[in-house]
Amino acid sequence: xxxxxxxxxxxxxxxxxxxxxxxxxxxxxxxxxxxxxxxxxxxxxxxxxxxxxxxxxxxxxxxxxxxxxxxxxxxxxxxxxxxxxxxxxxxxxxxxxxxxxxxxxxxxxxxxxxxxxxxxxxxxxxxxxxxxxxxxxxxxxxxxxxxxxxxxxxxxxxxxxxxxxxxxxxxxxxxxxxxxxxxxxxxxxxxxxxxxxxxxxxxxxxxxxxxxxxxxxxxxxxxxxxxxxxxxxxxxxxxxxxxxxxxxxxxxxxxxxxxxxxxxxxxxxxxx
Amino acid sequence: xxxxxxxxxxxxxxxxxxxxxxxxxxxxxxxxxxxxxxxxxxxxxxxxxxxxxxxxxxxxxxxxxxxxxxxxxxxxxxxxxxxxxxxxxxxxxxxxxxxxxxxxxxxxxxxxxxxxxxxxxxxxxxxxxxxxxxxxxxxxxxxxxxxxxxxxxxxxxxxxxxxxxxxxxxxxxxxxxxxxxxxxxxxxxxxxxxxxxxxxxxxxxxxxxxxxxxxxxxxxxxxxxxxxxxxxxxxxxxxxxxxxxxxxxxxxxxxxxxxxxxxxxxxxxxxxxxxxxxxxxxxxxxxxxxxxxxxxxxxxxxxxxxxxxxxxxxxxxxxxxxxxxxxxxxxxxxxxxxxxx
Numbered sequence: 001x002x003x004x005x006x007x008x009x010x011x012x013x014x015x016x017x018x019x020x021x022x023x024x025x026x027x028x029x030x031x032x033x034x035x036x037x038x039x040x041x042x043x044x045x046x047x048x049x050x051x052x053x054x055x056x057x058x059x060x061x062x063x064x065x066x067x068x069x070x071x072x073x074x075x076x077x078x079x080x081x082x083x084x085x086x087x088x089x090x091x092x093x094x095x096x097x098x099x100x101x102x103x104x105x106x107x108x109x110x111x112x113x114x115x116x117x118x119x120x121x122x123x124x125x126x127x128x129x130x131x132x133x134x135x136x137x138x139x140x141x142x143x144x145x146x147x148x149x150x151x152x153x154x155x156x157x158x159x160x161x162x163x164x165x166x167x168x169x170x171x172x173x174x175x176x177x178x179x180x181x182x183x184x185x186x187x188x189x190x191x192x193x194x195x196x197x198x199x200x201x202x203x204x205x206x207x208x209x210x211x212x213x214x215x216x217x218x219x220x221x222x223x224x225x226x227x228x229x230x231x232x233x234x235x236x237x238x239x240x241x242x243x244x245x246x247x248x249x250x251x252x253x254x255x256x257x258x259x260x261x262x263x264x265x266x267x268x269x270x271x272x
Numbered sequence: 273x274x275x276x277x278x279x280x281x282x283x284x285x286x287x288x289x290x291x292x293x294x295x296x297x298x299x300x301x302x303x304x305x306x307x308x309x310x311x312x313x314x315x316x317x318x319x320x321x322x323x324x325x326x327x328x329x330x331x332x333x334x335x336x337x338x339x340x341x342x343x344x345x346x347x348x349x350x351x352x353x354x355x356x357x358x359x360x361x362x363x364x365x366x367x368x369x370x371x372x373x374x375x376x377x378x379x380x381x382x383x384x385x386x387x388x389x390x391x392x393x394x395x396x397x398x399x400x401x402x403x404x405x406x407x408x409x410x411x412x413x414x415x416x417x418x419x420x421x422x423x424x425x426x427x428x429x430x431x432x433x434x435x436x437x438x439x440x441x442x443x444x445x446x447x448x449x450x451x452x453x454x455x456x457x458x459x460x461x462x463x464x465x466x467x468x469x470x471x472x473x474x475x476x477x478x479x480x481x482x483x484x485x486x487x488x489x490x491x492x493x494x495x496x497x498x499x500x501x502x503x504x505x506x507x508x509x510x511x512x513x514x515x516x517x518x519x520x521x522x523x524x525x526x527x528x529x530x531x532x533x534x535x536x537x538x539x540x541x542x543x544x545x546x547x548x549x550x551x552x553x554x555x556x557x558x559x560x561x562x563x564x565x566x567x568x569x570x571x572x573x574x575x576x577x578x579x580x581x582x583x584x585x586x587x588x589x590x591x592x593x594x595x596x597x598x599x600x601x602x603x604x605x606x607x608x609x610x611x612x613x
Binding site: 004005009010012013017019020021023024026027032036068074085086088089091092093096097098101104108111113114115118119120122123124125126140141142144145146147148173175176180182201204205207208211221222225226228229230234236238239242243245246250251253254258259261262265266267268 | 276315323327328331338339342376402407413414415417418424428432437442478479481486531547559575576580582587606
């Protein structure tokens with residue numbers, strides 16, 4: 001059956017694309033002009049030459065590089081940890097027989113709907129007791145494995161690993177962990193990559209919890225962005241130069257891995 | 273982890289070459305292989321639990337325990353700095369329910385949520401319909417709708433806070449350019465909700481469109497063919513075949529965005545500099561209200577009461593979610609597939 005799209009379809013998609021780009025372009029535009037230009041009646045349509053100046057001012061105004069380092073460290077560690085533990089548990093749920101497997105898996109799925117964000121107050125009290133408030137431990141440890149990750153890897157591994165392969169490894173005398181390492185891990189690679197990406201993104205963009213546990217002197221990127229706009233007078237050239245700069249790493253990630261992200265969402269790598 | 277990794281060393285390392293058909297079984301070998309068998313037995317029984325335990329331990333620690341403990345904190349006087357005080361029964365709940373800012377935040381949350389979820393789902397459906405055609409450069413178009421998703425909510429909020437600026441904002445400049453009155457986006461309640469909802473819509477519409485697209489591609493193509501034979505046009509097919517057939521996915525997206533939408537924080541928090549939801553809290557959401565009580569007023573008891581109330585609201589929706597997906601059959605056969613060892 002032919003469902004060849006006409007100009008209307010391409011036109012609408014193009015309009016949508018422009019709408020997607022417009023706020024980013026606007027951010028860069030404002031970030032590349034000096035303040036004076038922006039108070040004119042008609043806003044400029046082309047970038048000015050002050051982006052680097054403004055970006056430098058933003059970098060000086062907040063602990064920018066420290067924030068970048070923190071965000072990279074936290075997001076990278078959390079994503080790697082989530083992938084490891086989720087693959088391990090997903091493998092067990094998909095391919096190993098043990099008493100209570102089904103109820104435990106149903107429990108995992110049920111916790112998907114639990115808004116754990118609302119446990120912030122006790123979590124904060126616990127972190128304070130542990131002396132982790134203000135440190136990256138407070139961000140890393142609570143995120144080390146997720147219900148979504150476990151379920152996602154389980155769904156993938158159920159079909160990705162033939163049961164015979166697991167049997168064969170067992171007959172050869174492999175321990176379960178060894179079986180996991182040499183059978184499940186290679187098979188899990190595509191899904192693991194997608195899970196890593198989405199976990200990295202979610203951790204990188206998180207705002208609520210870092211705002212609660214981190215001090216101004218040791219922020220993540222999102223918290224640094226918030227600091228840029230504090231004060232009564234907002235210098236938008238500086239703020240949006242900072243916002244643009246902070247978006248660049250994710251844009252790069254998107255250009256490199258966008259295809260996998262699309263595939264991941266369409267396969268059900270979804271978590272609102 | 274411990275049991276798992278020791279098991280690897282003892283069984284994995286020697287297991288391969290010395291299989292049951294190994295040469296010359298002397299008594300030491302027999303003893304060792306009995307030992308090995310017992311280890312392997314233990315491995316089979318225990319390791320699966322070890323593999324799944326990190327999730328359960330962590331969930332207990334940072335999910336279950338905090339939610340329970342929130343209830344405990346909520347029935348005490350509890351200062352951010354002073355810590356646990358007197359048992360106060362339901363007093364915190366009473367104070368929350370008597371606070372007009374609680375009801376204000378509840379109203380705002382639902383208003384922003386409705387303004388973001390309904391247009392978002394409708395536009396995402398249309399967009400998915402556009403993508404579900406034989407496009408040239410299909411990969412490019414799919415990627416293009418995902419672009420906003422990679423911009424962090426904090427950055428989105430800063431950008432939109434400027435675009436919707438009351439004075440030099442882009443939207444108001446355009447409105448004035450075409451001879452309309454500027455809108456006070458940061459002052460008027462409904463206007464501020466529209467501005468904040470537009471941030472959510474901008475970031476999530478394309479993402480949801482891809483989920484819908486995946487569902488649409490599972491619709492058998494011959495259904496369309498027979499509809500086309502019956503003379504149904506493209507739009508008619510979309511409305512009366514595609515959308516009904518992906519209804520479970522629509523419900524799924526609707527309810528997951530409810531769970532997220534009711535906890536909205538970064539966008540309204542960063543919409544202005546003060547971060548309290550406007551001069552009269554006209555766009556303060558429940559999560560912001562919780563944050564203000566806990567970390568501004570420093571009353572963790574009252575903040576916990578809010579957390580619990582919000583939790584109950586969200587769980588109500590989550591139960592609906594479960595019922596909907598049960599009916600949609602997405603949980604069917606869970607755990608029944610793949611039972612090797």
